[in-house]
Amino acid sequence: MPSSSSYTNPLTLIQAINVAFAHFLVMSILISNVVHCSSDKNVIDSQILTEKIGTNRTIIVDSNGQGDFKTVQEAIDAVPEGNSNWIIIHLRKGVYREKVHIPRNKPFIFLRGNGKGRTSIVWSESSVDNYQSATFIVEAQNFVAFGISFKNEAPTGIAYTSHKQSVAAFVGADKVAFYHCAFFSTHNTLFDYKGRHYYDNCYIQGSIDFIFGRGQSMFHNCEIFVVGDKRIEIHGSITAHGRRSAGENGGFVFVNGKVYGIGGLYLGRAKAPFSRVVFANTYFSRTIVPQGWTNWSYAGSPDHVYHAEYNCHGPGAATKDRAKWSKQLNDKEVAPFLSIDYINGKQWLPAWL
Numbered sequence: 001m002p003s004s005s006s007y008t009n010p011l012t013l014i015q016a017i018n019v020a021f022a023h024f025l026v027m028s029i030l031i032s033n034v035v036h037c038s039s040d041k042n043v044i045d046s047q048i049l050t051e052k053i054g055t056n057r058t059i060i061v062d063s064n065g066q067g068d069f070k071t072v073q074e075a076i077d078a079v080p081e082g083n084s085n086w087i088i089i090h091l092r093k094g095v096y097r098e099k100v101h102i103p104r105n106k107p108f109i110f111l112r113g114n115g116k117g118r119t120s121i122v123w124s125e126s127s128v129d130n131y132q133s134a135t136f137i138v139e140a141q142n143f144v145a146f147g148i149s150f151k152n153e154a155p156t157g158i159a160y161t162s163h164k165q166s167v168a169a170f171v172g173a174d175k176v177a178f179y180h181c182a183f184f185s186t187h188n189t190l191f192d193y194k195g196r197h198y199y200d201n202c203y204i205q206g207s208i209d210f211i212f213g214r215g216q217s218m219f220h221n222c223e224i225f226v227v228g229d230k231r232i233e234i235h236g237s238i239t240a241h242g243r244r245s246a247g248e249n250g251g252f253v254f255v256n257g258k259v260y261g262i263g264g265l266y267l268g269r270a271k272a273p274f275s276r277v278v279f280a281n282t283y284f285s286r287t288i289v290p291q292g293w294t295n296w297s298y299a300g301s302p303d304h305v306y307h308a309e310y311n312c313h314g315p316g317a318a319t320k321d322r323a324k325w326s327k328q329l330n331d332k333e334v335a336p337f338l339s340i341d342y343i344n345g346k347q348w349l350p351a352w353l
Contacts, residue, residue: 044179044200044351046112046146052350053110053144055086063094072100072111072121081105086350091148093118099125100136104173107140110350113148116182116203126154126164130191134170141175141195144350149182152189167191171215175348178202185210186227192217192252196343207263209240212271214250218343219257226261226287235289237296239268241275246304251276253337259316260285268307269294276306278329278337284316293323310334 059075060067067090069075075089086108093114100121102109113119127133136150154166165188174195182203183190189206192215199218204211205225224238238259243250252268259267259282267288268277293307308327309319311334319328327333336342346352 049110049144049146049179049351050088050112052353053086053088055088055110057085058088058090060090060092061096062092063096067092071098072096073098076100076102076106076109079106079109083108086110086142088112091119091121095120095122097122099123099134102138102140102143104139104141107142109140109143111143111145111148113146113181115147116149116180119147120149120151122149122151122153124153124155124166126152126166128164130165130167130188131170133165133188134167134191136169137172138170138176139172141173142348143173143176144179145177145181146179147181149184151183152185154185171195171197171213177349177351179351188212194250196345196348198340198343198345198349205261206236206238207265208236209269209271210236211238211252212240212242214242214244214248214272215252216250216343217252218340218345219252219254220340222254222257224254224257224259224261226259226263226265228263235294236263236265237267237269237294238265239277240271241268241277242272243274243276244272246274248274251278251306251337253277253342254279254282255338256281258283258285258314259288261287263287264289266294267292267309269296270302270305270307273301274304274306278306278308278310278334279312280310280329280334280338282309282312283314284312286315288316290318290321291323292319292321293326295323295325308334310337 061069061075088110091113121136123135125133135152150169152166152168166185168183168185168189170191172193177198179200184205186206187208189210192213197215197217200220202222207227239252241252295302302325308329310329
């Protein structure tokens, strides 16, 4: 048996148990995802999307210089203005350290990565202007992304101490879809600004208002991971929706999926008088505080706010202490939110055409 001197920096028993448990938890999540995906006949993969889009126009981006371009922005710049036919921009595996902008006059782009764990667009910028801070900006209609991570690596301290935001992606166009993508930041991760959007099997991470805007968007089978909120005096929120009138169609709808992470936070806060967010058939860990919803920083009455849940489960789904204006929907009330008809998806999502 080796002597104790042959070991350097030994783990304590508690540390060893914590490490083992962390490995077990990660493996459990991975196995659960594999089982789920293999049994779900509706999972949309890269091959299905490519076939549905039906184009042989492909631009290859390779950071090592083995493609048509080395940067993502160069490939986008090469797309003709007023483009009316789908073009695939294939990002090979790698980390692309750049800000990327898809302007309004370049629709019908399919940005295809090799998987959110292998292809990343990364930048580090914090600003009082959400748009300015964004790593990725899409302002063109008819855009699809698959298998890409979008990250803003600006230090957390900047966002908290000087009230600056660090947006990973700004989505400011109609008919935009993300499949198997990931969004990483802390403060204001995903700026779902306006338009109809679809997020399928995506991962979104943050702590404060990290899905915000006034978009009309469906999040299907997405994972929401909460990182700790260092502003102890308030809880963070997953959503901050900005629907301003009853006539607007905006609203965030989360169907299936799960919410888990570190620290306590709200499902959402009202950012405008008619803020609308629905969670249906979603797992909530204890990271969701009992009140569930907040009108923190909103001075008006919450009478027209539509914060709702349906058939959610898990230790954070208890409804006893929920905010008084929040709703627990019945089958009839939730029905309009459970189908992609909520975003008219059968009319424009390539996978459904």
